[in-house]
Amino acid sequence: MSACTCITVRMYAARKQWPLQEVEAVVSFVLDERHVITLLEWELHLHGELSPDQRQRLLKVSEQCPIHKTLAPAVTITPRLAE
DSSP states (O other): OHHHHHHHHHHHHHHHTOOEEEEEEEEEEEEOTTSOEEEEEEEEEEEESOOHHHHHHHHHHHTTSHHHHHHTTTSEEEEEEOO
């Protein structure tokens, strides 16, 4: 999932010609008693001279990756920006 998220964000930033130098998604998860993932959390690390608005837009774009769209109906997914 993190690779798909990073690719989606990188492609969007490149298309907009935004100064994204590097992107990293750190993913963690919670399993229930049946060992089924019930929660995915990821922290998006964006490196480059991006404005606060660009950073927020890239966070929203990260939720549009194909893997996210596939998992979202069954699993709670919580993305956030790294400080």
